[in-house]
Amino acid sequence: MAGWPGHIVIVGGGTAGWLAAMMLSDVAARKKLPTRVTVIESSKIGTIGVGEGTTAVFRQMLRHFRIDEEEFLAATGATIKYGIRHRDWRRLGHSYDGPIDDPHLVAHGAPLHTYAIAAGRSVGEAHLFQHLLNARRAPFAVKDGRNVPAGPFHHAYHFDQALAGRFLRSKAKGIEIIDDQVAGVETGEGGITALVMESGQRVEGDFFLDCTGFRRALIRELGAEWVSYREVLPVNRAMPFWVDLKEGEEIDPCTLAWAQKNGWMWWIPTQGRYGAGYVYSDAHTTPDEAKAEIEAALGYEIHPRNDIRIDAGRQKEVWIGNCVAVGLSSSFLEPLEATSIHGTVVQIMMLSEWIDQPVGRDLYNATVARQVDDFRDFIRLHYVSTRRDSPFWRDVAESHPQVVRDRVALWQTKLPVATDFDPLPMGLAHTGIELYRPVLDGLGLLSRDLAKAEMAKDKPARDKARATHQVLVTEYARAAAQCAPHREWLSSLKQEIAA
Numbered sequence: 001m002a003g004w005p006g007h008i009v010i011v012g013g014g015t016a017g018w019l020a021a022m023m024l025s026d027v028a029a030r031k032k033l034p035t036r037v038t039v040i041e042s043s044k045i046g047t048i049g050v051g052e053g054t055t056a057v058f059r060q061m062l063r064h065f066r067i068d069e070e071e072f073l074a075a076t077g078a079t080i081k082y083g084i085r086h087r088d089w090r091r092l093g094h095s096y097d098g099p100i101d102d103p104h105l106v107a108h109g110a111p112l113h114t115y116a117i118a119a120g121r122s123v124g125e126a127h128l129f130q131h132l133l134n135a136r137r138a139p140f141a142v143k144d145g146r147n148v149p150a151g152p153f154h155h156a157y158h159f160d161q162a163l164a165g166r167f168l169r170s171k172a173k174g175i176e177i178i179d180d181q182v183a184g185v186e187t188g189e190g191g192i193t194a195l196v197m198e199s200g201q202r203v204e205g206d207f208f209l210d211c212t213g214f215r216r217a218l219i220r221e222l223g224a225e226w227v228s229y230r231e232v233l234p235v236n237r238a239m240p241f242w243v244d245l246k247e248g249e250e251i252d253p254c255t256l257a258w259a260q261k262n263g264w265m266w267w268i269p270t271q272g273r274y275g276a277g278y279v280y281s282d283a284h285t286t287p288d289e290a291k292a293e294i295e296a297a298l299g300y301e302i303h304p305r306n307d308i309r310i311d312a313g314r315q316k317e318v319w320i321g322n323c324v325a326v327g328l329s330s331s332f333l334e335p336l337e338a339t340s341i342h343g344t345v346v347q348i349m350m351l352s353e354w355i356d357q358p359v360g361r362d363l364y365n366a367t368v369a370r371q372v373d374d375f376r377d378f379i380r381l382h383y384v385s386t387r388r389d390s391p392f393w394r395d396v397a398e399s400h401p402q403v404v405r406d407r408v409a410l411w412q413t414k415l416p417v418a419t420d421f422d423p424l425p426m427g428l429a430h431t432g433i434e435l436y437r438p439v440l441d442g443l444g445l446l447s448r449d450l451a452k453a454e455m456a457k458d459k460p461a462r463d464k465a466r467a468t469h470q471v472l473v474t475e476y477a478r479a480a481a482q483c484a485p486h487r488e489w490l491s492s493l494k495q496e497i498a499a
C-alpha cells in the first residue's frame, strides 16, 4: 500500500475492534497523518461475553495511552493477574504456577534458573509475582494513602470482556461510530470498496479491519481459508458459566487452569464473580456429561451460559487485499495461556508498522501465521502429562505432534536456552524461554541432572546464582508481605473513584 490509508473502517466493537481503533488512530495522530477511523458495531449482535485474562502487554498498552490503571480497575471490575496456576496437569494432585514475564532472565541470565532447577526448587521462586500470588496481595503497598509499587514489573489483568470493551470505547477519541450491521460487502480489484449496512447506508473506505469475531463477516467474503488445528489441539467445546464471589472471600491474583477428565476448566476472577468454563473434547464426552463432571468436581450445580464450538485454528492469510482480520475472526485457540488478546495487541502493533510498506502484506501474513502456530505448539506442550486416568488423557498421550515430541526430546539432552525460540520482529513479546521454562519445570520436563552438571562446570557462576537466588527469594517475600491484600485494595479503588 502506498502511504497510510485515508479512511480505515473497523467492523466490530468487541475488545479487538476497540483496541485496533485506539491503537491505529493513535499511530496516525503521532505521525500527523490525516487518517480517519470509523468503527461499525452492531448493538443487535453481542460480543463474545466471557471473562478474560490478559498478559502484561495489556498494561503496557494502557500506560502508552496514559490510561489510569486505578480508573481502569474500578470501572471494569478487573482484578490483578500474576500468572496461571495449573492444577492436575502433570498428575492428579500436582499444581504449578507460571508467573508471567520473568524479567530476571534478562537481568541475571540463565544461571539463576539453572541453579533453581539443580537445587530442585521451582523456577518461579525468584520472581516477585510468585510471592505476590502466594500471599494474594496487590502489587502495591499503601503508605500514607499512596500506592507504592512492589516492583518494576508489569502484571496482567482479569476482566469482564464486555466492561473492558465499553471502557476502551469511552477512551477512544476522534473515532466515528456507526451502530449498524454489515449486510453486504462490495469488492473490486484491490479488495473491499464499500460495506452495505442493514439500514441501506454504504460505507466506503481505503482499508478495512474485520473484527467481527466468529462471524468473520468481511474476510470470508474475500475467499479466506481456515487452517484448522483440530489435529493438534484436543479440545473443541467450551461451556462458560459464572460463579459468584463469596462475601469476604479473598481473590486469587491468578487464572486457575484446572485439568479435568476430558479437558480443563478455567477460573477467571473479576471483582464480583468468577468467569469460569469447561473446555472439553466432545469426542470423549457429551455436554450433559461434561456439566455433570464439573458439578461433581465443584460440589454444586452450575448454569452454563453458552455452548461454544471451538474450531481452533487461524486464517491462512489474515490480510487479503485491503482487509485484515483481527481478534477472533483471525484465529482462535483454547484460552489456556491468554494468547488471544495478547496476540491481537501484537498484531495491531505490527500492522501499524507495515500497513504502508510494499512488503507489508506478505511479511504480516507470514509473521501472524508463525505467531499463532507458535501459540498452538506452546499450548499443546501443556498436555505432556503422566495422566492416563481417562480415555481423553490416554488419547492425548498417544497423539503428541512431532514438533512437541522433538522439543521435549531435545530438552532431555540439554536445558532450553533463549535461542531455541524464534523471536518476533521488533522484539515484540512472544512465546520464548520466559514462558516455556515454568511450564517445562512444572511438568517435570527439565532435567535436574543436566542442571547440576551445568552448574558444576562453573563454580563461581553457581555461587553467584545461589547468592542472587537467595537474595531475590528473601527480598520478594518481604516485599509481598508489605503489600495490601488483593480484594481490600481493589475495593479501596472503587471507594476512591466513587468519592
Ligand SMILES: Cc1cc2nc3c(=O)[nH]c(=O)nc-3n(C[C@H](O)[C@H](O)[C@H](O)COP(=O)(O)OP(=O)(O)OC[C@H]3O[C@@H](n4cnc5c(N)ncnc54)[C@H](O)[C@@H]3O)c2cc1C
Pocket: 011, 012, 013, 014, 015, 016, 017, 040, 041, 042, 043, 044, 045, 046, 047, 048, 049, 050, 051, 052, 053, 054, 161, 180, 181, 182, 183, 211, 212, 213, 214, 215, 217, 238, 240, 277, 308, 326, 327, 328, 329, 335, 338, 339, 340, 341, 342, 344
Ligand atoms: C471461551 C472463551 C474464553 C476466552 N478467554 C480468553 C482469555 O482468557 N484471554 C484472552 O486473551 N482471550 C480470551 N478469549 C478470546 C477473547 O474473548 C477475544 O480475543 C476478545 O474478546 C476479542 O473478541 P473480538 O473482539 O474479536 O470478537 P467479539 O467480542 O465477538 O466482538 C465481535 C464484534 O463484531 C460485531 N459484529 C459481528 N458481526 C457484525 C456485522 N455483520 N456487522 C456489524 N458488526 C458486527 C459485534 O457486534 C461485536 O461488536 C476467550 C474466548 C472464548 C470463546
